[in-house]
Amino acid sequence: MREKEGQGEKAMDRVIIFDTTLRDGEQSPGFSMNAMEKLEMARQLARLNVDVIEAGFPISSEEDFEATREVAKQVGTLAGAPAICGLSRVGLGDIDRCWEAVKYATKPRIHTFVATSDIHLKYKLRKSRAEVLKASVEAVRHARGYCQDVEFSPEDASRSDFDYMCDVLEACVDAGARTINIPDTVGYAIPREWGERIARIQERLKRHAGAYVLSVHCHNDLGQAVANSLTGVMNGARQVECTINGIGERAGNASLEELVMALHTRKDYFGADTRVKTEEIFRTSRLLSHITGVHVQPNKAIVGENAFAHEAGIHQDGVLKEKLTYEIMKPEDIGRPSNKLVLGKHSGRHALAARLKDLGLDLAGGDLDRAFKAFKDLADRKKEVYDEDLIAIVTDEATQTDAVYQLEYLHVISGTGVIPSATVKLKKDGESYQDSGVGDGPVDAALAAIDAITGLKGRLQDYAIRAATSGKDALGEVAVKVDFDGTLVSGKGSSTDVIEASARAYLSALNRMLRSGQRTKDAGGV
Ligand code: KIV
Ligand code: ZN
Numbered sequence: 001m002r003e004k005e006g007q008g009e010k011a012m013d014r015v016i017i018f019d020t021t022l023r024d025g026e027q028s029p030g031f032s033m034n035a036m037e038k039l040e041m042a043r044q045l046a047r048l049n050v051d052v053i054e055a056g057f058p059i060s061s062e063e064d065f066e067a068t069r070e071v072a073k074q075v076g077t078l079a080g081a082p083a084i085c086g087l088s089r090v091g092l093g094d095i096d097r098c099w100e101a102v103k104y105a106t107k108p109r110i111h112t113f114v115a116t117s118d119i120h121l122k123y124k125l126r127k128s129r130a131e132v133l134k135a136s137v138e139a140v141r142h143a144r145g146y147c148q149d150v151e152f153s154p155e156d157a158s159r160s161d162f163d164y165m166c167d168v169l170e171a172c173v174d175a176g177a178r179t180i181n182i183p184d185t186v187g188y189a190i191p192r193e194w195g196e197r198i199a200r201i202q203e204r205l206k207r208h209a210g211a212y213v214l215s216v217h218c219h220n221d222l223g224q225a226v227a228n229s230l231t232g233v234m235n236g237a238r239q240v241e242c243t244i245n246g247i248g249e250r251a252g253n254a255s256l257e258e259l260v261m262a263l264h265t266r267k268d269y270f271g272a273d274t275r276v277k278t279e280e281i282f283r284t285s286r287l288l289s290h291i292t293g294v295h296v297q298p299n300k301a302i303v304g305e306n307a308f309a310h311e312a313g314i315h316q317d318g319v320l321k322e323k324l325t326y327e328i329m330k331p332e333d334i335g336r337p338s339n340k341l342v343l344g345k346h347s348g349r350h351a352l353a354a355r356l357k358d359l360g361l362d363l364a365g366g367d368l369d370r371a372f373k374a375f376k377d378l379a380d381r382k383k384e385v386y387d388e389d390l391i392a393i394v395t396d397e398a399t400q401t402d403a404v405y406q407l408e409y410l411h412v413i414s415g416t417g418v419i420p421s422a423t424v425k426l427k428k429d430g431e432s433y434q435d436s437g438v439g440d441g442p443v444d445a446a447l448a449a450i451d452a453i454t455g456l457k458g459r460l461q462d463y464a465i466r467a468a469t470s471g472k473d474a475l476g477e478v479a480v481k482v483d484f485d486g487t488l489v490s491g492k493g494s495s496t497d498v499i500e501a502s503a504r505a506y507l508s509a510l511n512r513m514l515r516s517g518q519r520t521k522d523a524g525g526v
Pocket of ligand 1: 024087113153155156181183184185186217219
């Protein structure tokens with residue numbers, strides 16, 4: 001089932017981009033998203049033009065069920081929407097639940113999986129090979145009773161007995177699976193070996209050639225996820241499963257932006273490309289880090305802060321003379337803002353709306369009102385407002401909507417020889433509440449004042465701060481992870497005042513915790 005694209009000199013094979021940021025990515029600690037956040041991310045993934053969004057694991061919790069269903073209803077029905085997929089174990093009840101969530105999408109997909117390695121069969125499932133084979137076939141048949149688009153994955157494929165795994169795969173294609181996804185669940189594979197395995201699977205399944213799409217799903221435990229996925233493509237895989245910023249179980253999944261840009265930049269080598277709108281990559285990456293409160297490491301390929309920064313004199317000299325000397329991609333290719341001065345204190349609502357539109361943030365109505373207010377506040381404090389600032393404040397505002405508590409006022413006293421203290425006023429349901437606190441430092445004091453108002457005690461597990469742009473008046477972006485009575489939640493906030501940014505980040509974590517409630521997920525061995 002290879003799809004050829006383009007009428008150019010050489011027709012390109014198309015690689016299907018299956019994004020699992022909202023499922024595999026979301027299930028790792030510190031990255032959980034509530035339904036509203038998943039929806040926002042899903043809308044952006046649709047703009048990015050991925051082919052499939054795996055929106056959740058509906059049986060794992062009521063909240064994940066609802067989130068998957070809302071993504072199917074609200075994103076999966078847009079014109080040209082991606083397929084919306086839900087994950088399910090091979091149990092028939094799991095599949096029923098998964099279908100209930102994805103059935104609203106124009107293109108629903110059920111993804112069912114079971115482990116096929118002896119290690120998993122013996123210690124986790126306590127089932128025989130024959131039992132697992134039978135359950136797989138029944139699951140695929142059951143799913144096909146609901147929809148055409150059924151995917152099957154043999155979990156821990158890289159450590160599964162090859163012949164047995166292929167028996168299961170053949171039986172699943174016979175039963176109607178249209179995508180066969182080969183996961184390197186534990187990130188154990190090495191590129192050449194993995195490529196050979198992918199080639200051998202097609203050889204074993206050759207009587208079914210054309211009846212299924214072969215997919216790869218690689219984890220990054222040995223840092224090989226992207227390399228393994230690309231060797232998969234070189235050996236005939238035509239779907240890759242990946243996540244924005246490479247988030248996912250343990251060391252993460254293959255990173256979407258790296259895969260897409262490798263295929264795009266080196267299509268001469270791979271002879272394959274994707275449908276992804278690469279200019280949306282940077283915005284998608286930033287939105288994810290705003291929602292989850294986790295910054296991207298500066299040297300991260302494609303989307304890291306330094307990915308396009310040439311520091312060494314000899315490099316700078318080369319780039320000034322001719323960009324081709326050191327640049328294999330252009331920042332514009334991934335929609336990275338130019339960081340030039342864009343707006344100032346006197347700029348109006350129209351100018352802001354137009355600039356945001358250029359940045360791909362098409363806001364109107366209440367969203368634009370909130371963005372405009374945030375922009376004016378920022379322009380009062382900071383003379384020059386850059387593209388990066390706009391992206392930071394708009395995504396910050398978007399993730400603060402529906403906030404239970406909002407920051408109204410913050411006053412901090414701190415300095416050498418003074419016990420740091422803070423007074424905070426928060427708004428909740430139209431009422432204002434004020435209290436104060438002292439602490440080891442100004443941030444600690446501000447958070448203590450917030451705790452005094454809310455009556456909740458969060459323990460700061462992680463705190464990171466960075467400047468959104470250069471300059472002394474740069475907007476500070478703070479990312480936190482807070483433990484509220486055993487529930488770990490992330491939050492992010494930005495302001496030119498880093499204490500305020502810290503209070504905002506803490507509040508955004510608190511609000512997320514309050515909105516989503518206690519959430520327990522049955523990982524189901526995924
Ligand atoms: O890593 C894995 O094996 C998975 C499967 C559910 C595809 O995430
Ligand atoms: Zn996985």
